[in-house]
Amino acid sequence: MADGDSSGSPALHTGRGPGRLLVAVYGLLALAATGRSVLQISEYYSRAPVAYLLSALAAVIYIVATVGLARGDRASVGVARVALTIELVGVLVVGAISYAVPDAFPDKTVWSHFGSGYGYVPLLLPILGLWWIRHTRTA
Amino acid sequence: MLKPLTIGLLAVSAVLAVIAGHHLVRRKVVDDLMIIVSAIIEVGLLVMLVVGLGKSGAIADGGEKATFIAYLFTVLLVLPATIYIAIKERGQWAMAIMVSGALVVMILIGRLQQVWSMNG
Numbered sequence: 001m002a003d004g005d006s007s008g009s010p011a012l013h014t015g016r017g018p019g020r021l022l023v024a025v026y027g028l029l030a031l032a033a034t035g036r037s038v039l040q041i042s043e044y045y046s047r048a049p050v051a052y053l054l055s056a057l058a059a060v061i062y063i064v065a066t067v068g069l070a071r072g073d074r075a076s077v078g079v080a081r082v083a084l085t086i087e088l089v090g091v092l093v094v095g096a097i098s099y100a101v102p103d104a105f106p107d108k109t110v111w112s113h114f115g116s117g118y119g120y121v122p123l124l125l126p127i128l129g130l131w132w133i134r135h136t137r138t139a
Numbered sequence: 140m141l142k143p144l145t146i147g148l149l150a151v152s153a154v155l156a157v158i159a160g161h162h163l164v165r166r167k168v169v170d171d172l173m174i175i176v177s178a179i180i181e182v183g184l185l186v187m188l189v190v191g192l193g194k195s196g197a198i199a200d201g202g203e204k205a206t207f208i209a210y211l212f213t214v215l216l217v218l219p220a221t222i223y224i225a226i227k228e229r230g231q232w233a234m235a236i237m238v239s240g241a242l243v244v245m246i247l248i249g250r251l252q253q254v255w256s257m258n259g
Contacts, residue, residue: 016228018235020228020232020236023224024221024224039206039209043202044202
């Protein structure tokens with residue numbers, strides 16, 4: 001059983017142990033971001049198209065990261081690492097712009113204000129995730 | 140919307156979080172008690188879904204109404220998914236996942252109440 005070796009085993013998998021919690025939180029964020037972007041695009045698209053398209057992009061990236069970390073093979077983790085890096089850059093850039101030019105983001109997105117609407121989870125998660133990937137790779 | 144049910148659900152979810160925290164410290168796995176408490180929460184959430192759907196017509200804004208309905212359904216899925224993941228994870232992290240799941244249910248119930256009180 002692949003699942004039996006999760007505790008105390010030296011062979012680290014990105015989707016086991018603490019990684020399982022990370023995947024669960026990523027899954028939830030993917031769901032929240034997807035839900036929000038579907039709603040924003042279908043109901044209020046004309047209000048802020050750029051912000052809403054960014055929401056959709058963020059949602060796709062969260063889904064890719066969730067699946068990549070959960071699968072845990074070399075290629076998937078590589079893809080997840082790219083997704084997490086884009087995510088970290090995205091939350092930092094969009095977060096900074098949303099403070100500098102508030103008019104650019106009239107409505108909340110997952111990344112605006114460094115994810116403060118989501119308890120800063122969108123900012124913390126890619127950092128944790130990238131650290132976790134490093135940790136499992138070097139172990 | 141249904142204050143007593145909301146408060147009751149928050150309380151039982153908090154109990155689940157405490158049990159999971161206790162099990163985390165004692166290095167226990169998912170047991171019957173957790174399943175029963177989760178089942179009680181799920182029944183309460185089902186009642187909330189039915190009542191909420193019935194009352195959702197009171198929310199005028201289409202987007203807010205959709206958000207409200209989406210939350211009603213989503214919150215039902217959290218604990219089954221949490222228990223599934225926690226059972227698959229044999230280590231101590233299973234209980235950390237259960238604590239998080241209970242907290243997520245509480246956050247979603249809080250959000251439901253928030254959307255309702257702003258629009259209902």
